[in-house]
Structure formats: C-alpha cells, structure tokens
Amino acid sequence: MGGVGYKVGMRAQELARECDRILETKKFYDYPGASNGLQVSHNKPVKKVGWAVDADMESIRKAGKEKVDFLVVHHGLFWGSSAIDRKIRAKRIREAKRLGVAIYSSHLPLDAHPELGNSIGLLRALGLGESKRKPFGVAMGKAIGWKVEGGRWKLRDLVNRVALLRCEPRPSRGSSFAGFATRVKIVAAGPVVCRKIGIVTGGFGDLDQVVKARLDTLITGEVDYPTEVKARELGINLILGGHRETEVFGVRDLSKKICAWRAI
Numbered sequence: 001m002g003g004v005g006y007k008v009g010m011r012a013q014e015l016a017r018e019c020d021r022i023l024e025t026k027k028f029y030d031y032p033g034a035s036n037g038l039q040v041s042h043n044k045p046v047k048k049v050g051w052a053v054d055a056d057m058e059s060i061r062k063a064g065k066e067k068v069d070f071l072v073v074h075h076g077l078f079w080g081s082s083a084i085d086r087k088i089r090a091k092r093i094r095e096a097k098r099l100g101v102a103i104y105s106s107h108l109p110l111d112a113h114p115e116l117g118n119s120i121g122l123l124r125a126l127g128l129g130e131s132k133r134k135p136f137g138v139a140m141g142k143a144i145g146w147k148v149e150g151g152r153w154k155l156r157d158l159v160n161r162v163a164l165l166r167c168e169p170r171p172s173r174g175s176s177f178a179g180f181a182t183r184v185k186i187v188a189a190g191p192v193v194c195r196k197i198g199i200v201t202g203g204f205g206d207l208d209q210v211v212k213a214r215l216d217t218l219i220t221g222e223v224d225y226p227t228e229v230k231a232r233e234l235g236i237n238l239i240l241g242g243h244r245e246t247e248v249f250g251v252r253d254l255s256k257k258i259c260a261w262r263a264i
C-alpha cells in the first residue's frame, strides 16, 4: 500500500459516489476487468483513507493493519477470469471484508483526469507542468494522456527525471540515489533532443498513435517486446519508467482530495 490519510466520516458508498462524480466515471468505457467503482463495501462511516496502485493481498493486509477502511486503487479486483484469477480474487475479497476495508477502484478515469490523473501527475513530476500540452493517447475511445511540445528536452535529462520517480529514499543509502537510473528501460532510437513527447502512464504501447501525432518520444510505464523492436525501427525514443511507478499519482491525489474534505 502506498499511503494513508485521515477521517472522512461519510459511508463508503457515499464516498465512492463522490469519487465517481469527481472522476466522471460514467463518461468512460473501460476494459471489462476494470469494473470502476466500489468493489468491496461495508456499512461503517469511513475513518481513514489509504491508497495503493493494486488491490493485491499485500495492500489489503497493510490497509487492515493501518486501520484504513477505504482503500483507493487503480487496478481493482476483477482483472482476469481464469480459475486461478477467481481463486485469488475470492481470497482478496474475503480478506478485505474480514479486515473491514472497502475497496474503490478507478482505472481509465483516474489515468485521464486533468487535475488528479496519473498522466498529469507524471507530467508534473517530470517538471513538464508548465509546457504546452494537448490530450493524447486514446484508450477505449478517450485520451488518457498528454502530448507536450514547444520546448527542447535532452533525452538524457528526461531519463534521469523518470529515474528519480523510482527512488524510494532509504536511510541506509543516505540521500544518494546513484545507480537507480539503470532501472529505467530506454529505447534510444529517436533524437537526443526531444521536441514532441507523449506521456501516458501504465502500459501504453500504441505506436500508431505516436506516429500519427508525430511524436519523437514516448514516456510510459512499460511496453511489450515487439513494441520495443518496432520503436527502434521507427526511430522513436521510449522511456519506460515502470507500470506501477508511473501510476501512483492518481490514487495518491484522489485520496488527498477526499481527505481534505474533512477540513472544509
């Protein structure tokens, strides 16, 4: 689990409705597994909100341990339908219910949101918040990312900025993050100075869209191997910062927002 906030006071269903309103969930088609909205509920007023990218067992248990009773996630419980998927799912749901953890999940709406979304969060974290941007990266009929242009960014600098996202400060390492940059995957097939950059979090590998938008660089979490090969041939830079690492922003910022209501 990523983090926690405090005391909201609404019931889980009511809070989930508010989240859906903020994220305009109804306006999105999503993949069948996404199942956006409240996935596990309870009847208590929510006292503590927490967030995690995935609704996996570890996050659910950590939420329980920290007395989080409303867990905001990006990848919910309903991905996959094999026998094993169903088994894992049933276990997670049982554990969430036992621990009194409601689970609210938002997939594409949380990627796309212009203020709280993953893609805008990543864009800002990379220091590109002031640049000219337009919606980019269509998934299920709607843009969930951004394209940035009007500047000149050294590929090397962009890679370093993405590498910093992956740094979790460790006291034993002091403040030095040396060596972490190697964990960002790069296909350096485009220009060394980037002028048109696409930013879409998670696993966005639609190079057709990248070519159509005439981008020279795509920053995303991960792509499959054939996409890397294709990018090399097309002369496009890929900066792959990690699926999870690029998708912490939405759950974090939505949680912050709903916790702040308490103070109003």
Ligand SMILES: [Zn+2]
Residues within 6 Å of the ligand: 074, 075, 201, 202, 203, 243, 247
């Ligand atoms: Zn994802």
